[in-house]
Amino acid sequence: MPYLPARDFVGYGDKPPLAEWPGGTKLALNIVVNYEEGAEYSIDEGDNVSEAILSDLAVSPAVPGLRNRNMESLYEYGSRVGVWRLLSLFGDKNIVPTFYVVGRALELNPDAGKAIAALGSDIVCHGWRWIDYAPLSEAEERQHIAMTVDAVQRITGIRPLGWYTGRPSLNTRRLVVEHGGFLFDCDDYNDDLPYFVEVGSRRHLVVPHSFDNNDSRFSRGSGLETGSQFFEYVGDAVDWLVAEGRTTPRMMTVSLHCRLAARPGRMIGLARFLDKIKANPDIWICRRSDLAQHWLNRFGG
Incomplete structure (x- = not known):
């Protein structure tokens, strides 16, 4: 049996393609806000356990059949308060992020x-739920993809052009391509540039996501605790990639969660970061679909 999805340890090697970002910029920077609250593991949603990760409760033991009201409440903060705080900040700074919904x-x-x-x-x-998709049947995952697209279009009026499960199965990418309508997916973390993969007979674009420039580190015991520390880390990444971009322009993803980044003690660090990138003319602050479309226009689909 073929080992699929296949692993690639070579990638672009020492010959990455020249991205030629708009305006001669050195770095394409996309900010992602993850909107997941209410879709996590929950007894109320018919799961046999409560959510155990990605909140300020850090990792909480999942006890079969029992609600975890602390975890539920921490997730609720993201939808009750956090998303509105982030939307207000981005509106004030005139920066448009991508939302993973x-x-x-x-x-x-x-x-x-x-x-x-x-x-x-x-x-x-x-995804339809913020859960691990590996245990689901192929038919159920296929149904969830269709349900997610329908909900996004029906509620927001936006046609979604990208996909990111986060906790995918080995079938996810193939099912996303099979569904059609997507320009790209983001279910990899292995490069600082988009790249193409073969899925069946189709050439499919991957725009890699990031776990390092990611506020989930607040919940992973990584030593990242404050907004100022987050600002320093992602700010250093910007400085390095802009400098590297003088010869090899790259992309960068900064990933936020409504229940994590939007806590008051972290917002000042985020606001400082937005000011930093807006002031740098070498940075193209872009939506993810615009970045993907640029790559497809330049290198073909």
């Missing part, structure tokens, strides 16, 4: 979806 979360708070659309954001589908 989980279908069930959007269904539970459609007003958030309407506000995301009003900001001008593009939407990357983030």
Whole structure:
């Protein structure tokens, strides 16, 4: 049996393609806001355990059959307060992020979806539920892809052009391509540039996501605790990539979660970062679908 998805340890090697970002910029920078609240593992959603990761509770033991009200409440903060705080900040700074939207979360708070659309954001589908898709059957995962696309289009009026599960199965990329309508997916972390893969007979674009320039590190015991520390880390990444971009322009993803980055003690660091990138003419601050479309226009689909 073939080992699929196949692993690639070579990539572009020492000959990465010249991205030629718009205006001669050195770095394409995309900010992603993950909207997941309400779609995580929950007894209320028919799961046999409560969510155990990605909150300020860090890792919480999942006890079969029992609700974890602390975890539930921490997730609720993201939809009740966090998403609105982030939308307000991005509006004030005149920066348009991409939203990774989980279908069930959007269904539970459609007003958030309407506000995301009003900001001008593009939407990357983030699964129907914020769960691990490896145990699901191929038929169920296929159904979830269709349900997510339908919810996004119905509630926001936006046609989603990208996909990111986050906890994918080995079938996810093939099913996304099979569904059609997507320009790209983001379910890899292995490069600082987009790249193409072969999925069946189709050449498919991958725009890699990031776990390092990611506020999930607040919840992973990585030593990242404050907004100032986050600013220093992602700011250093920008400085390095802009300098490297004088010869090899790259892309960078900064990933935020409504229940993590939008805590008051972290917002000043995020605001400082937005000011930093806006002041640098060598940075193209872009939506993810615009970055993908640029790559497809330049290198073909």
